[in-house]
Amino acid sequence: MKVTLLGVGGSAGSPQIGGADGFGDWGQLDPAEPRNRRTRSSIVIETDDGQRLLVDTPPDLRLQLTGAGIGRIDAVLYTHAHADHIAGLDEIRILNRIIGRAMPAYATRFIWDELRQRFDYAFKPFNSGFFSRPVLEEEEIAPGQIVDILGLPVTLIDQDHGFSRSLGLRTRNFAYCTDVVHLDEPALAALTGLDLFVVDCFTRTGKHPSHANLDQVLAWVEQLRPHRTILTHMGPDMDYQALLASLPPGIEPGYDGMVLAL
Template sequence: MTDSTLTVTVLGCGGSSGVPLIGGADGRGVWGDCDPDEPRNRRTRSSIVMQAPDGRRLLVDTGPDMRNQLIANGIPYADAIFYTHAHADHIAGLDDVRPFNWALERPIEVFGTEAVLAEIRGRFDYAFRPWTPKDAFRPGVEPRFIKAGDRLEVVGLILDVFEQDHGKLNSLGFRCGDFAYCTDVVSLTDEVLSLLGGVDTWMVDCLQMKPHSAHAWLDRVLEWRERIRPRRTILTHLGPFMDWATLERTLPPGIEAAFDGLTFAVPGQIAF
């Protein structure tokens, strides 16, 4: 094991419809409580990229904003993809990752549960067929089945994977050394809260202020945070009622709202 630094880029931190939502009296979007003049309120669908010390990258989810997110953040390709679950806001951009194949000159390893990868395959069957460089006009992926409880080594990072209650279905969260990512979650077991104990930087679903059946809300995150005691908590999957400047002003120290393009380093032991 070596001490090294993980770099995380927030490609998107919005809810399933993004912020603003399509619509509005003038057709320019529904902003809810978000100030349209604050650029950090313009949120694409939730996704992150984790860069290992050797430069290899793990993309977490491929939402419908994929192409714009990668270009906006200067990320030409990732070496592998981790899927938290198969909701459209986390998978619909899979077709956009074809350039990863061109860069890697091989299929992209995609990690997910058997059920999640089967569902993605149902929508993007062509991406799961054998891929060679002559298949440049479609993405090619290599499924890697994982399950809660697994310790996974991917792009030189070690991920401890766990199950999260996401309302009608479960999603996967993970801890990678001193970083943990818990998107699309409404409740966490005691076991998972223990596993997250003392993590340095924790990114967590916080759709809104009011309780919700499938997503965490602020009071719930604050309760979890009491248990986990991270140094830094970063809220993601933020809906239209989560105004960035209001959160910045009112959240307790050590907790902040993400914004698209936020990049941070996590020190500590993350790789073999």
């Protein structure tokens, strides 16, 4: 099994739109470091037999997949319905054509309701023919479940995302917990014994209302003791080289296109 980090940026990506010259606001990030250029957060999990689960459809999805050399997706799972995680849903249309059928997609009832409001055309009846729009095969899931997706047992973890809830996921000894500010005891219990932990870390200092900061991530790592921790959903004060030089062993910043083997 392997995991590809398609994007590791926050909701605005980096650089953000703006900047004195109009070529982007980098915040505290070094523009000369290519790994500071970040698209919105998403991953692909590839099974032992080569099937691929896409987690979220961010607005940068086309560039992410083509940049990573990933030409086929076999199922999609949504963690929550914020725009930076769903706005690329229309790219499923081309993925439908590649697999030749509706895309199996997994989400909670709340997320499905949100997707129907924003992408109503994707949910109209479809029997057969040319895929001129995305077509989803809806699978309803719920936090706390263990569901079989492409032969993988996926544990769904309820997460506090500040003003809303999100889903974390664990399969085998890998976990992905993006867009989370607090993990309760049941969530932490589901994350013990990890080899690889990819986790939200938006800012180095100061509290954020809906995302973990570095102190919080370090506390989770101290409690959970994963073998390797990769930071994702990083904001404008999370410079790649500065983090690499200061983080303790076993913790490192991710970057777009990073491939992690398990």
